[in-house]
Amino acid sequence: MAADLLPLAGLAxxxxxxxxxxxxxxxxxxxxPDCDRPAxxxxxxxxxxxxxxxxxxxxxxxxxxxxxxxxDWPESGRIELVYLLTSLRRGHHLTVFVDIPRDDPVAPSVxxxxxxxxxxxxxxxxxxxxxxxxHPDLRRLFLDDDWQGFPLxxxxxxxxxxxRPS
Amino acid sequence: xxxxxxxxPGALLPLPGGGALLTAIDQxxxxxxxxxxxxxxxxxxxxxxxxxxxxxAARHDLARFGAEVARPSPRQADLLIIxxxxxxxxxxxxRTLWEQMAEPRYVIATGSCAISGGPFLYxxxxxxxxxxEVIPVDVYVPGCPPRPEALLYGLLTLQKMIREGSTLARxxxxxxxxxxxxxxxxxxxxVRAEIAALVQETATVDRKAAxxxxxxxxxxxxV
Ligand code: SF4
Numbered sequence: 609m610a611a612d613l614l615p616l617a618g619l620a621x622x623x624x625x626x627x628x629x630x631x632x633x634x635x636x637x638x639x640x641p642d643c644d645r646p647a648x649x650x651x652x653x654x655x656x657x658x659x660x661x662x663x664x665x666x667x668x669x670x671x672x673x674x675x676x677x678x679x680d681w682p683e684s685g686r687i688e689l690v691y692l693l694t695s696l697r698r699g700h701h702l703t704v705f706v707d708i709p710r711d712d713p714v715a716p717s718v719x720x721x722x723x724x725x726x727x728x729x730x731x732x733x734x735x736x737x738x739x740x741x742x743h744p745d746l747r748r749l750f751l752d753d754d755w756q757g758f759p760l761x762x763x764x765x766x767x768x769x770x771x772r773p774s
Numbered sequence: 775x776x777x778x779x780x781x782x783p784g785a786l787l788p789l790p791g792g793g794a795l796l797t798a799i800d801q802x803x804x805x806x807x808x809x810x811x812x813x814x815x816x817x818x819x820x821x822x823x824x825x826x827x828x829x830x831a832a833r834h835d836l837a838r839f840g841a842e843v844a845r846p847s848p849r850q851a852d853l854l855i856i857x858x859x860x861x862x863x864x865x866x867x868x869r870t871l872w873e874q875m876a877e878p879r880y881v882i883a884t885g886s887c888a889i890s891g892g893p894f895l896y897x898x899x900x901x902x903x904x905x906x907e908v909i910p911v912d913v914y915v916p917g918c919p920p921r922p923e924a925l926l927y928g929l930l931t932l933q934k935m936i937r938e939g940s941t942l943a944r945x946x947x948x949x950x951x952x953x954x955x956x957x958x959x960x961x962x963x964x965v966r967a968e969i970a971a972l973v974q975e976t977a978t979v980d981r982k983a984a985x986x987x988x989x990x991x992x993x994x995x996x997v
Contacts, residue, residue: 751900752863759899768862770903774898 620700621667629667630702634658640705645692647703655706656716662693662702663721669695670702673722676729678736680761685710687736691718708738717743735760784872801937807852807878812839816849818858821885824919826857834922839929848874853932854909855925859887859894860902872909874955878960880936881905884915892918922930 610768621629623646627639634654640647650658679688684718691704708715717740718724729740730749737758740746747757757764814835816825830836830844845851848871860868865984870880883905886892894901905911915928956962 695943750863764899766899769899 617699620695621698626668626700626702629665630658630662633661633665634753640703640757643703645701645703647705648752649705649707652708652715656718657720658704659691659718659721667698669697669726672696673718673724673728676732678723678732678760680736680737682762687713687714687738689732690743695759711756713738715740717725717741719743734758737761790899804937804939807939810843810927811839811853811932812843812845812851813853813855813881813996814848814871815844815846816854816856816858818856818860818864819887820984821857821887822921825884825917825922825925827854829922829925834926836926836929838983839926839933840910847878848872851875852880853880854881856881856883856888856905856911857923859892860905860908861900862902863900865902865908872959875921880913880932881909881911882913882915882923882925882932884910884917884920885926886916886918889916893923924935 626646627637627648627730629638630648631639636654637648637650637658640649644668660759662668665703672694674692674694675690675711677690679690681688687707687710691706691709693702693704695701706715713736715738717729718726719740719742721763726744727749729738729743730746732738733740733743733746734748735758747753751759757766759766809961815822815826816824828834830842836842840852846960848854849868850874854872854875856868872881876880883889887894887901888905890961891901895903903910913928917924922926956965
């Protein structure tokens, strides 16, 4: 195994140190203490650069994008992108939140940093309608190609859906 | 004639014009069909693991009933076990698989999802409300997921249906055995009382006893 793939045992940062290290890279990042994992919220402008540094920085080494998903908040008119990051080499985790406007949901793609994001961003596009700039192949993933609408948006409705009889 | 009509009524095939043919071919054919079901495993979600795989594996051992030759190809199978949720995109594929199976073919739907859409009945944009919206189903096995024993019971029900099934005189006709009848001397109230007692029993947890069990395990671990 190449030396740069060996786990660096015992070098996980504590949650506070992790958030502090991220804030050093991106001063505008806000800590999110309401989450059960260390979590930060960053602006959509800061995110592409921060993503690359999270992966490359020797103390952080976030080499795995475990999951990417989104939350629809119709009341506040935003879609919150959620990135769950893991460092296999250091053994620590980080959640990153990025807000984008709901009426024009465009986000930067992080495929260049984590290639697995190609699939995950296609899924979020499929279900939430988030459009990723510079994604190489942004097509629907689970639903039929001619599907209308984005079903995990809270206001989604179609003729097939049944309402629970009250 | 009395012997045949009393003990082997199925072996008697009335012919037009009042004659009768003594035949056991139907029984032999149906008996062998019932005892050599080759399942096509159509597992799309949790039920596939909880019911189908568990039933095929060593503890429950589907092989006891002659249905262990699970085939991944519809051409070689005559029993389609639907285990799991069926979504809009999967439904045409399910139909295709069923059409590719040779006659006679049978279908068991296991789990609420395959019966009615189950937990995804309401507010789902894509779950099909039951496999029978797509293909005809012979036996339904309820549960979420059903116990492996329930699938075995479903299989035995299907075997009974096949044995009493289509004959030379009634090609393509099957009779569904009614197995829901209560045993003699038992009423619905008895069943309700028994279930209530069971629920009461399992809903009560003796924390001290549970802690003692946990401590015993931990002690074993340390040894
Ligand atoms: S019936 Fe329940 S266990 Fe079976 S597939 Fe549906 S949700 Fe899963």
